[in-house]
Amino acid sequence: MTINSELNQTAKELLNKIESRQATIGVVGLGYVGLPLAVEKAKAGYKVIGFDVQQSRVDQVNEGINYIGDVVDAELAEITESGQLIATTDYLLIKDVDAVTICVPTPLDKYQQPDTSYVESSGREIAKHLHKGMLVVLESTTYPGTTEEVLKPILESTGLKAGTDFFLAYSPERVDPGNKQYNTKNTPKVVGGITPACTDIAAVLYKNVLEGDVHQVSSPAVAEMEKILENTFRHINIALANEMAILCNRMGLDVWEVIDAAATKPYGFMPFYPGPGLGGHCIPIDPFYLTWKAREYNYHTRLIELAGEINNGMPEFVVNKAMYSLNSEGIALRGSKIAVLGVAYKKDIDDVRESPALPIIEMLIKEGANLTICDPHVKSFKVDGKVLETSALTKEVLNEADLILITTDHSEFDYELISRGNKVVFDTRNAMKNYTKPEKYVKL
Numbered sequence: 001m002t003i004n005s006e007l008n009q010t011a012k013e014l015l016n017k018i019e020s021r022q023a024t025i026g027v028v029g030l031g032y033v034g035l036p037l038a039v040e041k042a043k044a045g046y047k048v049i050g051f052d053v054q055q056s057r058v059d060q061v062n063e064g065i066n067y068i069g070d071v072v073d074a075e076l077a078e079i080t081e082s083g084q085l086i087a088t089t090d091y092l093l094i095k096d097v098d099a100v101t102i103c104v105p106t107p108l109d110k111y112q113q114p115d116t117s118y119v120e121s122s123g124r125e126i127a128k129h130l131h132k133g134m135l136v137v138l139e140s141t142t143y144p145g146t147t148e149e150v151l152k153p154i155l156e157s158t159g160l161k162a163g164t165d166f167f168l169a170y171s172p173e174r175v176d177p178g179n180k181q182y183n184t185k186n187t188p189k190v191v192g193g194i195t196p197a198c199t200d201i202a203a204v205l206y207k208n209v210l211e212g213d214v215h216q217v218s219s220p221a222v223a224e225m226e227k228i229l230e231n232t233f234r235h236i237n238i239a240l241a242n243e244m245a246i247l248c249n250r251m252g253l254d255v256w257e258v259i260d261a262a263a264t265k266p267y268g269f270m271p272f273y274p275g276p277g278l279g280g281h282c283i284p285i286d287p288f289y290l291t292w293k294a295r296e297y298n299y300h301t302r303l304i305e306l307a308g309e310i311n312n313g314m315p316e317f318v319v320n321k322a323m324y325s326l327n328s329e330g331i332a333l334r335g336s337k338i339a340v341l342g343v344a345y346k347k348d349i350d351d352v353r354e355s356p357a358l359p360i361i362e363m364l365i366k367e368g369a370n371l372t373i374c375d376p377h378v379k380s381f382k383v384d385g386k387v388l389e390t391s392a393l394t395k396e397v398l399n400e401a402d403l404i405l406i407t408t409d410h411s412e413f414d415y416e417l418i419s420r421g422n423k424v425v426f427d428t429r430n431a432m433k434n435y436t437k438p439e440k441y442v443k444l
Contacts, residue, residue: 010165011197014133017098018205021045025205026100028122030057030087032281032351033139033173034103035068036184039076042085044209049097050087051125061087069349070175070183091125099135099205100126102151103173106140107285114143114289116150123154130158134166137191137202138220139173141227141282143289146170147220148194163195169202170220172227177280178349188212192223231286232304237272238283239307242314245274245444249321254443256430274444276407276428277314277356279345284311284354315359318428318444319367322405325424325442331402334368339401342408343375343390347429350377357407358383372397376412398423406431 007015017023023046027038030052042048052058060067064077079085094100104118119140126136136155138147147170152162162168171191176182189206191214193199203214217223241259248255255274263271278284288308291301323333345355352358362383364371374393381388391397393413398404403424406413409431416435418425424440425432432441 007197007200008164010133011167011201014098014135014167015201015204018135018201018208021208023098023205024049024096026051026094026097027103028052028100028126029103029105029118029140030054030061031103031105032068032070032177033175034101035061035076036070036175037101037103037139037173038085039071039079040185041209042079043075046084046209048079048085049093050085051089051091051094052087053089055089058087058089061085069177092129094126094129095131098133099137101137101139102126103139105281106142106289107281108288112288113292114146116142116146119146119151120154123151127155127158130155130160130166132160132165135169135198135201135205136166137169137171137205139171141172141231141286141289142224143228143293144221144224145293146224152194163193163198167193167195167198167201168220169193169198170223171202171206172223174227174230177351178346184210186211189214190217190223190226191215192217192220194220225290228286228290231282232290234272235278235283235287235311236303236307237270238275238278239310241272241274243310246317249444256433256443273430275314275356276318276360276444278311279353279355279357280351281353315356315363318356318360318405318407318426319363321442321444322364322403322426323367325426326403329402329424329440333364335370336402337370337372337400338364338403338405339393339397340364340371340373341375341393341404341406341413342410342429343373343378343381344408344410347409348377348411352378352381355408360405360407361388372401374413375408376410 025041025046025048027034028051030050038048038050064080066073066076102122104122107115109115138151160166169191171189174187191199191203193202199216203216206214245255259271262269287304291304294301326333326336343352343357373390375390378390398421401423406427406429409429415432419436419438421438425438426442428444
């Protein structure tokens with residue numbers, strides 16, 4: 001890659017540390033994004049210090065105990081045992097790092113507005129120990145302008161100037177939990193700094209750590225916006241698939257067959273599939289950062305908000321269809337026994353953040369249904385402030401249920417066993433597409 005020839009001495013010294021792997025790297029936030037990134041940086045030969053406010057996470061990392069599905073247990077154990085990666089709750093150690101990446105949550109508040117408090121808090125902790133020649137990279141998904149409008153002023157309150165004394169960039173996380181093909185190491189990276197030097201330095205660090213290409217853009221705002229575009233694209237197209245599912249349901253058509261037929265076209269069509277709603281920390285949330293920011297420019301993002309209405313309405317659609325399916329058997333929803341298969345928001349992971357199964361379960365409980373909830377990846381979870389436990393999926397569970405509701409298509413579920421039963425099976429994920437269908441089979 002071409003490096004800006006007009007780097008000042010501070011930038012050159014930092015760049016030399018990074019290229020020679022003499023730099024110590026900090027990662028703030030050891031969750032689904034931060035821990036895999038910290039592991040990859042340590043594997044690349046950097047000394048890494050992970051920071052987290054949760055003592056339990058810090059203790060697990062230091063003991064080499066993995067709690068993130070996309071991290072290899074043996075790799076974490078090896079780099080922590082060697083001291084290549086250590087974790088701490090003490091932000092004083094920021095003074096010892098040459099580069100630090102912020103990987104903290106950016107949720108929406110109850111008014112559907114971005115909550116940047118975690119980013120701001122992390123920025124203030126870094127600012128206390130910010131020193132000349134440090135690189136700071138924000139990875140948390142957020143609205144365009146956050147790096148320059150929120151984080152930069154906090155860091156520059158120290159008297160140090162971004163782009164001259166320290167270097168600031170944005171590089172959006174691209175984590176897809178459970179993806180067997182793409183992970184932190186081989187997914188292409190986008191990097192945008194507040195100056196060309198900031199972009200170059202951050203890009204060199206990622207080049208040294210990752211196998212995927214590093215694409216440099218002209219500013220943090222471009223990088224922030226492209227991340228929102230990625231997830232808004234999926235958000236809107238999933239909404240279209242969900243709306244098609246509702247219409248096909250009324251018309252007596254199989255929406256899955258319709259989509260698969262359309263997907264035979266080799267150009268101009270990309271298949272997206274319906275489901276019981278949106279889950280995860282990205283797609284249900286990220287587009288609304290842009291909706292909020294757009295108001296500053298007197299623009300109303302109608303398509304995003306309409307897609308949100310459709311996707312947010314899917315759990316209620318599922319509950320209503322479950323009720324109709326029970327009615328067809330002469331069974332009322334209140335007092336019925338329902339086996340709910342899956343709590344995680346997608347197959348073969350343990351992540352329940354924003355899972356559509358949660359509002360479905362909450363609505364079914366409020367309607368008086370008796371639930372047995374099965375998920376091989378999730379032992380317990382909260383609904384309406386109450387902790388619920390999951391059960392193993394057994395023949396007895398299936399036999400006792402009036403309705404079997406598949407909300408997550410985990411590979412571990414015994415679909416052959418499900419297919420042999422005589423109870424109503426409501427499949428919201430087309431999970432049984434490759435199995436013999438039971439006699440009483442209903443799809444989304």
